[in-house]
Amino acid sequence: MLSQIKRLGADSLLYAFMNVGTKLIAFIMLPVYTSFLSKTQYGIVDILDRLTSMLTFLVIFGTDSALSFYYYDTKDENKRLLYVQNVMYFRLFVVAILFLLVVVAGPWFAEKILENSRYVDLLYVNLFTLLLDTIFVVVTTVMRFEFQTKKVVLFTVLKMLLVAFLSYMALKFFSSTPSGLFMGRLVSSVVVFVLMLRMTWNYLKFRIQWPILKEILVYAAPLAPTSIAFWVISNSSTFFIQGFSSLEEVGVFGVALRLAMMITLVTSGVQMAWRPYSMSVKDKEDSPYIFAKIYMALLLLGLFGVMVVATVSPWVMKTFFAPSYYEAYQYVAFLSCVTFLNFYYLIISVGLFFKKETGYITRIFAMAALLNIGLNFALVPFFTGWGAVIANMATYVFAVSFIFRKSQQVYYVPVSFAKMAFLFVNTLISTSAIVYVQETKMGATFILLSWVYFLIMVLASRVDREFRRQPATENL
Template sequence: MFAAFKRLGADSLLYAFMNVGTKLIAFLMLPVYTSYLSKAQYGAVYLIDQWTSMLTFLVIFGTDSALSFYYYDTDDKEKRLLYVRNVMYVRLFIVALLFLPVVVAGPWIAHALLDEPGDVDLLYLSLMTLLLDTIFVVATTVMRFEFRTKSVVIWTLVKMSLVAVLSYAALRWLAATPEGLLMGRLVSSALVFLLMLHFTVKYMVWRVRWDVVKQLLAYGAPLVPTSLAFWAIANVSTLFLKHFASLEEVGVFGVALRLATVITLITSGVQMAWRPYSMSMKDRPGHRELFAKVYMALLVIGAVGLVAIATVSPWLVEAFFKPEYREASVYIPFLSAVTFLNFYYLILSTGLFLTKETGYISRVFTLAALLHLGLNAVLVPLWLSWGAVAASLITYLIAVVFIFRKSQQVYPVPVSWKKMNFILVATLLALIVIVYVQQAPLADGWVLAGWGLFAAMLFATRVDRDLRRPVRTIEGENVQNT
């Protein structure tokens, strides 16, 4: 038993290292890419990334969850190999199908997405990269199932490093255009494909079993709408911006979105650790009080972090980006709040996971996606990027409220929702004050007004009493959450 927990801990640390490493590489390369690309050019790259992200959901088509179920449902190595091969066939077949609309109506799609029919080359480059990445993902998934954690981490970091180096090389010496950047990505994916060919070739042997394909699709297809709902919430705002504004607006907003996800360097580790920790604590005395402390502590830490991000955002953008991207700094604090809420709902939904009511989360986010579409349709034409920010923030606030409310109904945790709401309001007011001061012709010292407002409202909640209050004894130890 101890060996199993030791493996879980070691694997979790390695995957956390991988997540931080890949996000850090992407973050460090962002100012490099934007130094070569104009706002409109980066806007085109960002839209291509969104297009590829949506197609990735279609290519996977829920087969990741299906494979994880059927792979461990048998100990027969040949049967496991059969499942992996058929997952590979399904995904490659879907990629092949995706080439057809581009071949038939590529210029029209390019015009609708990027305003330029001649940019159809970008669609082909993204699809060819998607084809190679599909093989890579299946290979690393099998490695993960076989507990070859170090191999997964090494290959993922090698791939991300190659993407960074070759994309930079392509921008500098080939063409400082979106085509150059995407060509660098394609070459890096091709190199990784060749390096991994000795491992992946056995998964590409043609041996289709239609009964296996039906099993995989029957399990995975129902999961696709939820995945697309999450994609819509994350990405649809920029499509509205492109339609009602310009690629330049998309470029600035895209930079703000990328920078806003920097906080996942911290939250991803907590997220990975929280699920097994909460599951292991559920039968121990006092665990609900402990959960309440975690809920409140993470909210306070996140709130302080968001106010700090608002304070340093202008300096960050000014120091590392061209002046034309400077406007991104005003959106970063609020988009960071959206990123935090996207993490925080996973913590607040613990009761739903413990009572196996996770279907509620899917229903909430499906409706949230529809709400998000409606809000963007109304707010983006009025306020452009600020409308997109407001739509995302409102959507996630409502989704978090519904999920927390349902979680409390099925699995009550003694935490004050009034204090939580007050802290959220205090944080948003502080962000508004700080961003306003930074944009107004006021002395920098006035930023402290935002911090003062936040500190005063936080002190008024006396949340420190909740965090200091001891919980019931757990296995003879008085557990405190710090």
């Protein structure tokens, strides 16, 4: 058991280094970008980024999970290559369809979505970037499956550095508009594609085999609506804010969402290592006990990260951002909690992936998406940003709770849901207290008291007992 956990830890550490590096670069560049762009212009960037994320879900179409399963399900290297090639060309085909749609109706899309038809050029730039990023993601995914962690880290960090540098140069010397930012991203993707061409070439050889593609899509198709539901949950608030308020408010809320991603400094390394790791140990006799310890350890780590984000957000906004963006800080901690739940469902749903019951995830997130739309419609017109925060939090609590329950039914992991819920609720109480203290300027002493309450609740939960559980057959 210890050796397996050590391997996850080693890979997670490298991925954490990569993600900490890339997230820090993104964090450093966010105030740089907002210094060039007005709140309205940044609102346009945020809207386009959310549209691109939806298109990314459509391109992937659940094939990431399918490729993960079938790649480990066979030891035949040629068949593994076939799986990769079929996934690659399926995704490129979807990108081609998207290009065709923009050619036919691009100006209309730009007018309806971005409020100006001249932004159609941004749609083309984003699609070219999506094309190159699709190839990059497939190749680095295979590297992860092969535990080539160092290569994944190297190319990912390099890509992010190029995005930061070239986007800054484009904004400064080419155009201080969204066009400059997106051109910098496109050129970065071109450079990385050229650098990786040698190792990419084998996966770009055209070898479509319908039985292989059908096998992939049968596994993936139930997850595709889930991806669309994810997009709705993650992004509908932005469009409700745009509809009921303005692009300026979208810009402020978009900055809060970006800063909320700071929590992924803690979680993203584990997320990248988790699928290969969990699939590789699922048949071990003591795997449920391994997962139980990981469930609880990651929950504690994530909740601690939310508390840290809540504490430092005002200082971050005041130090690095223009005063017009300062109000975003109040949303950041709660959106960080939402971001953590979006990660955590992947961890606690292993049973559904092992037993091929991923259709349940689709049904739950379809309901969650409808819930999210309803809550946004009811709350955003009256509470704007806070309405969006409440809608997203309630949505993910609903989804994670039901997914965990079902996963436990098909693959039991000996961990206490009651303790997990207790810790989560008390973290929300502590976080709310910190934000209230910051809003009312009550002083650092009361923030310290909020931390004391949080730590007392962790100790009171006796979470240490979860880590001491062992299989009955294990020699102590």
